[in-house]
Amino acid sequence: MKGVTGTEGSVNPKFALKKKDFSILVAQAELFNCEVLCQLLKQQGYNVVGKAVEMEDTLQQIRVKRPECVILESEISGQQSVDALRQAQDDNKRTKFILYTSKPDMRLMATALQMGFFGFLYAKDGLEELYKCFQTIDNGGYYYSPGFLTLLKNYGMNILTEDKKQQLNKLSKREKEILRLVSDGHTGGEIADRLSISYRTLANHKTNIAQKLDLESCRHLTRYGVGVRDYLQ
Structure with a gap:
């Protein structure tokens, strides 16, 4: 995960959750970044049940492993990220998606904000934001990282109210x-x-x-x- 190293040891206790019970699938376009993020999460005690660098593999693992959370990088498939969400939700209602982007596509993000994504992260965010995101979505909330909000503001976009x-x-x-x-x-x-x-x-x-x-x-x-x-x- 680009731009997130250096903060893996600074988790705030108030954001603690039952990490072993919170299964995570990491889906990122670049194998190296995917491997690095998986290892960082495992070091923190999170239950990483799989990793994928292609959309077809991502969908297959969601169907088989039924993870609590999927960290889905928008660059893995572009607009297909939204289609993947629709398909995965039809197969498994419990999985919650976090959209991670390093090369923002405004049209894609606008669509994603209307869809069922529970978390939104930008590449320049630290791992602390990802941990906060886990806690928030595990409690049924929605999480928008500071980096993601700044990104939207810079492009003149606003988050819709519920x-x-x-x-x-x-x-x-x-x-x-x-x-x-x-x-x-x-x-x-x-x-x-x-x-x-x-x-x-x-x-x-x-x-x-x-x-x-x-x-x-x-x-x-x-x-x-x-x-x-x-x-x-």
């Missing part, structure tokens, strides 16, 4: 597409032409979107859409 996540999850794929086009400043006519639908159908979609988002009227769609644009995949 309420907004739930609201966006109510929208269909087509409704999200319409909201994104509205937030990009396209007129009703342009959107209708682009999606090959009638203006009346578009108006009905907008009304439904506003209702699902608890907005007073369609006039508020643009402002709302701008605030969540990066998450409208």
Whole structure:
């Protein structure tokens, strides 16, 4: 795991958990980094049940070993990380995913923030942050490391509140597409032409979107859409 050496011996006692009962699968693109992280975690007493450097192997090990946690590096498969999460969740509801990124892809991260990832870490974070992440997700919470939050801020992105996540999850794929086009400043006519639908159908979609988002009227769609644009995949 790049950028995390040097802090492996400084675990705060308040973040202690039953390490032997917390099974971990490490999935990273580079074999050396994967081996190093596995060894560091084992030295700290964590139950590392497997490692993988390819997505197919990662999914197979999740199905067979059913780990409590998967540290999934976004670079191992890019956008397929999200697809892997969907597939793994269908196979095993108990596994919790931590997304680790060293080469941030804003579109991927925006999608991941809407999905079922429980933890988010950036390469420049120390191992202390990973240990805190373990404790937090083991207790049912979500963890965003300081490095990851800074990364989002630098790119002008914000983390959605749980309420907004739930609201966006109510929208269909087509409704999200319409909201994104509205937030990009396209007129009703342009959107209708682009999606090959009638203006009346578009108006009905907008009304439904506003209702699902608890907005007073369609006039508020643009402002709302701008605030969540990066998450409208």
